[in-house]
Amino acid sequence: xxxxxxxxxxxxxxxxxxxxxxxxxxxxxxxxxxxxxxxxxxxxxxxxxxxxxxxxxxxxxxxxxxxxxxxxxxxxxxxxxxxxxxxxxxxxxxxxxxxxxxxxxxxxxxxxxxxxxxxxxxxxxxxxxxxxxxxxxxxxxxxxxxxxxxxxxxxxxxxxxxxxxxxxxxxxxxxxxxxxxxxxxxxxxxxxxxxxx
Amino acid sequence: xxxxxxxxxxxxxxxxxxxxxxxxxxxxxxxxxxxxxxxxxxxxxxxxxxxxxxxxxxxxxxxxxxxxxxxxxxxxxxxxxxxxxxxxxxxxxxxxxxxxxxxxxxxxxxxxxxxxxxxxxxxxxxxxxxxxxxxxxxxxxxxxxxxxxxxxxxxxxxxxxxxxxxxxxxxxxxxxxxxxxxxxxxxxxxxxxxxxxxxxxxxxxxxxxxxxxxxxxxxxxxxxxxxxxxxxxxxxxxxxxxxxxxxxxxxx
Numbered sequence: 178x179x180x181x182x183x184x185x186x187x188x189x190x191x192x193x194x195x196x197x198x199x200x201x202x203x204x205x206x207x208x209x210x211x212x213x214x215x216x217x218x219x220x221x222x223x224x225x226x227x228x229x230x231x232x233x234x235x236x237x238x239x240x241x242x243x244x245x246x247x248x249x250x251x252x253x254x255x256x257x258x259x260x261x262x263x264x265x266x267x268x269x270x271x272x273x274x275x276x277x278x279x280x281x282x283x284x285x286x287x288x289x290x291x292x293x294x295x296x297x298x299x300x301x302x303x304x305x306x307x308x309x310x311x312x313x314x315x316x317x318x319x320x321x322x323x324x325x326x327x328x329x330x331x332x333x334x335x336x337x338x339x340x341x342x343x344x345x346x347x348x349x350x351x352x353x354x355x356x357x358x359x360x361x362x363x364x365x366x367x368x369x370x371x372x373x374x
Numbered sequence: 375x376x377x378x379x380x381x382x383x384x385x386x387x388x389x390x391x392x393x394x395x396x397x398x399x400x401x402x403x404x405x406x407x408x409x410x411x412x413x414x415x416x417x418x419x420x421x422x423x424x425x426x427x428x429x430x431x432x433x434x435x436x437x438x439x440x441x442x443x444x445x446x447x448x449x450x451x452x453x454x455x456x457x458x459x460x461x462x463x464x465x466x467x468x469x470x471x472x473x474x475x476x477x478x479x480x481x482x483x484x485x486x487x488x489x490x491x492x493x494x495x496x497x498x499x500x501x502x503x504x505x506x507x508x509x510x511x512x513x514x515x516x517x518x519x520x521x522x523x524x525x526x527x528x529x530x531x532x533x534x535x536x537x538x539x540x541x542x543x544x545x546x547x548x549x550x551x552x553x554x555x556x557x558x559x560x561x562x563x564x565x566x567x568x569x570x571x572x573x574x575x576x577x578x579x580x581x582x583x584x585x586x587x588x589x590x591x592x593x594x595x596x597x598x599x600x601x602x603x604x605x606x607x608x609x610x611x612x613x614x615x616x617x618x619x620x621x622x623x624x625x626x
Binding site for chain 1: 377378379381382384385386389391413415416417419420421422423424425427428429430431432433434437438440441442444445446497498501504565566588590591609
């Protein structure tokens with residue numbers, strides 16, 4: 178190439194901020210969406226994201242390359258956890274695991290019984306508003322893995338990195354999360370049916 | 375494999391997270407078990423419902439500016455304490471307009487003198503294309519539309535290929551500027567990632583083999599062939615971008 182590349186080291190110090198903005202701002206929507214789903218409202222979500230971005234900037238030099246979005250989402254999640262400790266102490270936000278999973282002796286049993294109307298099972302017909310409401314009802318660690326998996330499209334390994342949990346736990350938690358959402362959906366569908374009659 | 379074991383494997387199957395052998399065993403079980411086949415179908419329907427219907431909360435306008443205002447002006451010193459024990463930050467609402475200008479300007483000034491270089495330019499353009507709803511001027515997955523569209527506007531006729539079967543569907547094309555000159559950009563996707571393929575005419579310059587570079591979290595592969603310089607930029611993994619570059623260059 179006629180024009181040589183410059184190494185990272187050669188970038189002037191005042192480029193640090195610009196580099197950070199170039200890298201971090203495109204992920205603002207992803208960061209905010211995660212924070213919004215975790216915190217449950219816009220004001221708190223904004224605080225969490227702002228805090229996360231300041232932290233990310235401060236620790237920017239520690240970013241070793243790799244997937245910046247995963248790195249940033251990890252920080253958003255940590256910022257949220259800190260925020261929970263500081264603002265919602267005494268209020269249980271993260272439920273470690275639901276009785277649904279613990280009471281089930283087998284994987285089969287975890288699925289629960291089949292509903293009377295098999296058509297009710299398929300979520301094809303769910304509308305956006307209902308789905309979002311059901312998601313809000315989920316324990317937040319379930320909601321979190323579902324978001325990271327389905328919305329952010331992260332791999333199990335990446336989810337394990339973001340949440341600081343082993344891969345095996347990510348796998349079983351996702352499985353439980355889906356069953357929990359399915360259960361909520363079935364309950365909702367049966368209520369709707371009862372109302373309709 | 376029994377139902378009980380298979381039932382716990384359906385979720386990772388949906389996520390393509392099983393090894394080949396387990397995947398094969400679960401699939402074989404599902405093929406012969408209506409009960410598990412129903413469950414699998416349910417999980418797939420749920421996955422697609424979440425992916426397509428769940429509310430996505432976009433960052434409110436002004437949040438970027440507020441963050442910009444809160445970022446320290448000077449280069450931050452190395453932290454002396456772990457961040458998780460940092461005291462709470464306070465955010466003032468001062469200098470909102472200035473902050474806005476700061477954020478926007480720093481984004482747009484990429485490539486400005488004297489700190490610019492080609493790579494910086496290409497990355498800046500890549501990022502802007504992701505931000506500003508300006509990914510494509512011509513939005514089509516038809517290579518026979520994209521190529522003439524680009525050729526008609528620019529003095530370059532870059533390779534445009536449909537690579538959907540190889541996992542890189544064509545999204546469209548765009549006219550952009552790199553290093554002060556117009557460049558054709560062919561846009562592809564890989565999963566949810568965008569790949570911008572920049573191309574401009576370099577008549578008389580020697581051919582160049584593939585070259586990888588990584589900067590600011592983006593991977594770049596460059597090469598020159600047939601008097602055209604190519605820069606592929608994306609946040610996909612370096613290996614995948616290298617595969618992509620080979621596919622594009624093949625036969626050109």
